[in-house]
Amino acid sequence: MLSPDARQVATEILRPPAGYTLDRTVLTSYSLDLEVVLALPLAVLAQSDRGVEELLEDPLLLLEALREASGRVQVFVDASGIALPRVQRELYAALEASVHPVRAPGEGVFHPKVWVARFTGEQDGRVLLRVAVASRNLTFDRSWDVALVSEAEPGAEAEPGAEAEPGSEPLAALVRGLPGLAVQPLARPLTEDLASLAEELGRTRFPAPEGFDGAIDFHVLGLGGPRGAPWRPVTEADRVLAVAPFVDRRGLDTLAASGAGSLALIGRDEALDALPEGTLAHWEDVQVLQEAALAEADDGTVGRSAGLHAKLIAAERGGRASWLIGSANLTRAAFSGRNVEVMAELSGAAGSADSERGVGIDRFLAGFQRLCTPYQASQRPEAEDEAAAARRELEAARDDLLERDLAVRCEAGEAVWRWRLAGQLPEREGVAIDVWPVTLPAEQARTWPEEPAWGLSMQQLTAFVAFRLRWLEGEEELEPVTLVAKLPAQGLPEARMQRILRTVIDSPERFLAFLRALLGGLEDVADWALERPADPDSAGWGERLEAETLLEDLLRAAAREPERLETVRRVMDDLMADAEGREVVPEQLRAIWQAVDGALQEESQR
Template structure:
């Protein structure tokens, strides 16, 4: 038994660690892919990247100014690609800052008709001051960009950009380069397309630092071409997969004796397999129920909040070949769409090393390692869900139709800064008989929605909203009349005739008083870590006086003087903020103290002209 086998559950990596910027570097660009997405998690990511003080998800969500500044600083450097129709809905209404994610999130579709299923992060960090070489980080995950608290696996690799291309990276380069071309409906913004192309070029020349005892790392991608990759056959096999199909498993265990084959999956999936398939695995395991619920101890702290591990979501294929062990992890399940037909877009990484170092299949599943969270599968007869399965299939088919439809929301300005949203579709959408469709603006919530009986090129009113609540995101509820089954999700639309003042309206809603304004100014000017900690303390009801002082003007003045002698970035941020908060008709703003405005005009007069926003 090895002291540190590769899949040792004690080797834990928090999401925040994967995204943490190395000392002496700034985030330059980042691309993420995910199957499903929720907006709150997407909002937390820029704040986590911008402020190392962001310890967990809920703390950050409770601090809207930190969310705002994270988005302002980094949203243009982050691109997230997710499966069209798989953004989670928020029936009670989403955070208004969701509007600032409109150019960050691009919905895509798998080119071969399956699911867009890869989960990865590719980050580029630039040295502060511009001296030195940029760094790359690659993270391959089994986790989506959501609050799902399942058992997952991740691989994080740091690397440098070499002078020559490395064939090892070619599959990943093809995936990253293809992303903008997979856009469904609304195309990826131009700046995203350029950033992704730049990252793909650097990725081609990446040299990765190998984890301990790993002799070779290989990458593979399915779903972009007719070529389909799957793990190599070995003399021993271990499969960890929450979803399984008979055909895929039969391909994987070919030539492996039952006593040398182990399968860990969900009980409800194993119950659907053919007896012959089950008989080919001498060891059938499921996650122990005690490991799927809270056990009285505090849940693991992650950048996405304190959560207990629930359910199995990890995917891994372990094979022993000669004296070596190969561990493949990534997004793909042991299913036909992932491993046989190549319909799904999937990404994999295979780590190779000597079995005495990486551990054998038996080592990974031993009672001292993963085995202590597992139990032997006990066969049972599953409930008859034929009716529910048929209803889900009907809704899924219509979901795909909607996800592939180009929708447009046109804004019409009305009195009192109200916007009337008009919805239309590029082509007629036929709503199947027995399925009802309800749509709503995602920030307003389902109570502001409408039941739709036809969707086509003809515009129809969707809702009347304050400008600050207008986004391109539309909440969708499908309901199957026969079974009562419902599905909620979010779709993106093209947003036409949007007034330029929307971002200003969102800022005015968040910075509702002078105290909030001064805290935000301090965040723009001060040490990022300390200012962020203060903001998070305020978000939790803490006292700010110890950080900001009882009189705000003096420390702000000192920081403004320091900013003036620097590169001017911080003063540009203040100029942007003040211009947005001012009323365009009166040029005044109640939340900005008059004393600060007078001080600001003094600084503005001596700022370099290229820093001003006249």
């Protein structure tokens, strides 16, 4: 079980091993915070252990990390799962090519939480694949989760017609099938990259962690929709432990049908309270997390939830223990194939609670059960039924909205651009829908059917659209349903990223300081962004910004790491593209850069 801190989990999973670089990564999630996707490339490429909130404070640092990570980080998220961001950032425009809404073919939700990272050796180009199967979404939620991480080199390429490794082929099928689940067509290069990655996954056997036997087997549910018999995660067992935040009668009865003499369940109070009477009759041990375990740590980080979110099933039989870890809750939607889910299976000798060997249920509970307390049923208030019905109406309106043929249209004007939402939003009795570009604060939302159009600067243009669905009936105020949709967009100018760059590099001093740090790599940029003096005119600041002092750094980089100057070239080209950008590039630096760049061009042509 992992500490509820998304930052540590994310950076550790994607951080390259010594001697390797991150080539590409594919992330799947049911829900997504855009700020997490902003922070991941930064934390991984800059190899920074700083807090996410600190790293997000400097847009210049973020922009360069995103540019360097372009094409390497691809996120596939359920179409309804992009959360409304807490902070409006123009940098969200940089994520549009990396975030891909998808839908489950079985009319449920796209629910897997799988990360596949491909690393290449810096010296020999060897390929290393790392896979993480988790219960955590790509959010800042501070919940109790579980994750399984393993890495291995792909096996030899199979002969034509030969079968792929059976344990990893389901995972390969998921990656291979992502283009078919995408709401909008994927670019051909990305589709080809996914096919190539899937081929490598299919011939890779990922070793189980220490204490378990052999390799990991993967189960992918729902790619074909709810066809055939429901998945039975446990067929025969003497003892079963199940942990999940969401449960229903069908899911629990499926596990009880294993015939296990001992059934134990750890869940959430509210989900257990909602079960029909008698559902828990077969479960002799039912527990929930204690209040102390649910409390958030007072460390200044941001989080929305501190509840149980781990999903696992453990079964013992004949001294052996099998574990299933991943995204599936104990529900009909998960087991029937309506949802797309991924579970990883591993097994080993059960052992005992006080044994240093073995991977049985008792050993797990010896550490985790101290956080739990016996479940005590509570009666739901009558008003909850009305609130639940209203919530279903809002969710139905959301689903209807996501099925609509909507698009973003952008038109250039004399001073500002005109951004508007094209298409018809659903009109349901009792439901109001607010809409606005995600780069604007929610206070500037328009309520449908008021025309959803705004005058925006170029850097505020975006394909991400925020929606808020409010319930208007009844006396009790109901929390609105909010989401962000990535829509097809026409008229977005190619110069948006350059304009964002010029917004954050707004003076020669700021540019020179950034360029100096950039020559040292993203680590130095992080130090510069977070430790620079607050007052540019403070003692020593101007002296360090003299353009001539950069010549030595440029020449050193050209001699030792010429590839590092590619980033400098991109920044210079963007700024020199028009008069506004040229104002922040000192004339002396232009001459120095032209000389260095010219020498590099001549060297590359030899």
